[in-house]
Amino acid sequence: MVQLRVILADDHPFVLLGIRAALERRAGVTIVGEAATPRSLIKLLQSTPCDVLVTDLTMPEASGAVEDGLDLVRRIRCAWPSLRIVVMTALTNAAILRAIVSDVVVSALSKMETTDELWQAIEASGRGEVYVGRSIIEALARPRDEASDPPPVSRLSRRQAEVIRMVVRGQSISEIAVALGCHRRTVSRQKREAMAKLGVTNDPGLFAYIRAHGVYES
Template sequence: MANTRIILADDHPFVLLGVRSALDAHVGVSVVGEAITPTLLIELLRSTPCDVLVTDLSMPEPSGAVEDGLSLVRRIRDEWPLLRIVVMTMLTNAAILRAVVSDGTVSALSKTESMDQLWQAIEASRSGGTYLGRSINKALAESWKEEQEPPPVARLSRLQAEVVKLFVSGQSISEIAAALGCHRRTVSRQKREAMVKLGVTNGPGLFSYVRAHGIPSFESHI
């Protein structure tokens, strides 16, 4: 059986180094390329044949030319439907995770999982199956139990909902402060508190949440 060709993508070089080192210990796989931005990943996929992509979910693009997160996964699924994808992420938001694995072809695990679980995900993927890490399974299972509760966005304050809506529309912190007539520190604090409530850890994660959960939910608060 030919070696399984793997491409790695993460915006943290040390993560790439660690994953490559772990995979080098296994027979039957070859890392054929690495990328640190969505743009470089798309270019690499177009030039380098591979069987499995191991990619971070939140991988900001400095130029903004290519979106990361759920949009990136969907784009890759559309352009390379036969490519198997293993997503590694620090996100714990069940709505985003469910959207990522919804079509039953994408494996996912937390970056806190062991390298043994990553190898299990790769083995499942190259055999045509999928794998969900323990942390991902736990987050999804807990979300099912909470489905009768109001969605997380319903727990945002009016100001937090307004800040989130303006932020995902493309406005900067300074622009939002000017529009709402408050200090930049107030806007930053409200955005940070909203992210905590929604279970996301950074700007790209917030964009991904809104794409997965829907803008109208935010509009109902303003």
Template structure:
């Protein structure tokens, strides 16, 4: 695992084709401009949600994917950010991925960086940090930004105080269990014999009770507090 001191082959010898994904257009504009200032880096396509990202990957060859982890998908065709990364790794195993994130919870960060083909930088870090991550990814190395290293080195005291057990219904608890085990919304709907919209509703209701607002937050909460014994 490479740290923020990556200096190998700083000079780009071959062109790097990048697909950029983020649900905030201004983020895409800024990141694209900063990366393309570096000779040899070309953003060949961009996406603003999981569905369009999968379409880009299917139609546009690239060397490195630079993506936000938390992109909402209102069509429910693609599941949470962690499963999205896993799906991409499964379908395109040679593709290197650089994840941009605002997350600082060690539990969710460890789940992401456990894959040696996935690099990660904090969104608050400099564009030079992102550039180094892209270079490292191009060379086949995993890269962690400064803020990610710091978060992993100084884990939060999440085990010291466990929150009160949330009162989830049996169905809500089952949906959360299956999600954390890696199953998709479609898989869960098939297993429980219900419509995928019902599963999505139960998931949202569980998230509201747990006090989380997005999928990474749900995974982080469950993994940090171990609340699967409802």
């Protein structure tokens, strides 16, 4: 039996441990490496041949030297075109999910899926096929009326949009408060409300959303 060489990437050690434990019970797969940051993943790919990469979408790099999210996936796709990629994500924003599955050679599934479905995605990827998890298919199948339901970015107030723009440019809450002449709590509240409108729950999700839409990037 041909052994699929798999690299795992996730910034949560317990997630890596759980996936490794689940996959090691399967015949036909060998875990050849693990990474917890974009930088370490790139370095590992440069030195370790593998057939399938199973990676989280959001793995923030503290130094910012290597971007995560869709930019990281695209960089890997460009550098290793024959590598099959299975993206796992906890994000539920349909625009981000749509951006992931628009790449016809990248498999994708929610972190809410079972390990059996992860294995199906890995097997399909090893055969050169694309696998999209049921939760993602369901999220993308939900009707959307673009005429009456404008893109979420357009729903932000002027100040909310300004705060998000400054966050994306790397400014801290304190720096934004000084620049706008308001209290840090006010900035935090405006950021939190803006993220709720965008359908994201954390900073990695926010940055992934911004990259998927190409807004506030100049």
